[in-house]
Amino acid sequence: MLREKFDLTGRTAFITGSARGIGRAIAAGFAEYGARVVVHGVKASLPLEESLKAVRLLSPSSFAVTGDLSDPLQVDGLFSQMAAQGVESPDILVANASQQRNCAWERFDADEARREMEINFHATLRLFQLAYPHMKAKGWGRLITVGSVQERRPHPEMVAYSASKGAQENMVRNIARQVARDGITVNNLCPGVFATDRNSAALSNPVYAEKVRDAIPVREYARAEDAAGAALLLASDAGRYITGTTLVVDGGLSLPG
Numbered sequence: 001m002l003r004e005k006f007d008l009t010g011r012t013a014f015i016t017g018s019a020r021g022i023g024r025a026i027a028a029g030f031a032e033y034g035a036r037v038v039v040h041g042v043k044a045s046l047p048l049e050e051s052l053k054a055v056r057l058l059s060p061s062s063f064a065v066t067g068d069l070s071d072p073l074q075v076d077g078l079f080s081q082m083a084a085q086g087v088e089s090p091d092i093l094v095a096n097a098s099q100q101r102n103c104a105w106e107r108f109d110a111d112e113a114r115r116e117m118e119i120n121f122h123a124t125l126r127l128f129q130l131a132y133p134h135m136k137a138k139g140w141g142r143l144i145t146v147g148s149v150q151e152r153r154p155h156p157e158m159v160a161y162s163a164s165k166g167a168q169e170n171m172v173r174n175i176a177r178q179v180a181r182d183g184i185t186v187n188n189l190c191p192g193v194f195a196t197d198r199n200s201a202a203l204s205n206p207v208y209a210e211k212v213r214d215a216i217p218v219r220e221y222a223r224a225e226d227a228a229g230a231a232l233l234l235a236s237d238a239g240r241y242i243t244g245t246t247l248v249v250d251g252g253l254s255l256p257g
Contacts, residue, residue: 192250
């Protein structure tokens, strides 16, 4: 019976930023458990094609949409693209896409800060607003953000990114209380240091890489698929009683020293 609670057959899941890394792993995991998956990238690309191909091996009716989350019109356009494929709105929405830049806080560019907030926070809020009516009407829905360990341990050179993720986590707790009676759960998945494309440049420095590894109690970086199981729990009926929480997947990195 427990295995059946993880089954996503009949559900449609939309994962932003799913051409690579954590988003791609979550998309593949959901497809493996029966969901129709909508993968997303900023624009058409080989990685997005490869992600969709992998997902379709498990869920043939899956498809891709494209759009820049820094542009509010393109955010709304994602739902128009889904509607054109026969999907009025997803049952599961995972806001995974994000933007980050390294720079000392006193020199951080204002335009870049606004862009990160637009992608990491404002687009997530808008996507949740667009998905909510359909979920409410069905009496079932899952809204999930992919946050960051920086909600708890902000990186000194990622002031805007850390702040946006903190705002995102606060939004999750705020909305969760308001929609719980509609059969909708809202949760935040909080990854630590993952060995993905985004982190490859930084972790290629052996001195820095060893320093980071030493700070992680399990003494290894996470793999993209380490986030997929946690996301599946939050997206399925197995996690129906979990809402308004942050599920940390960081190997103990955020634990007090």
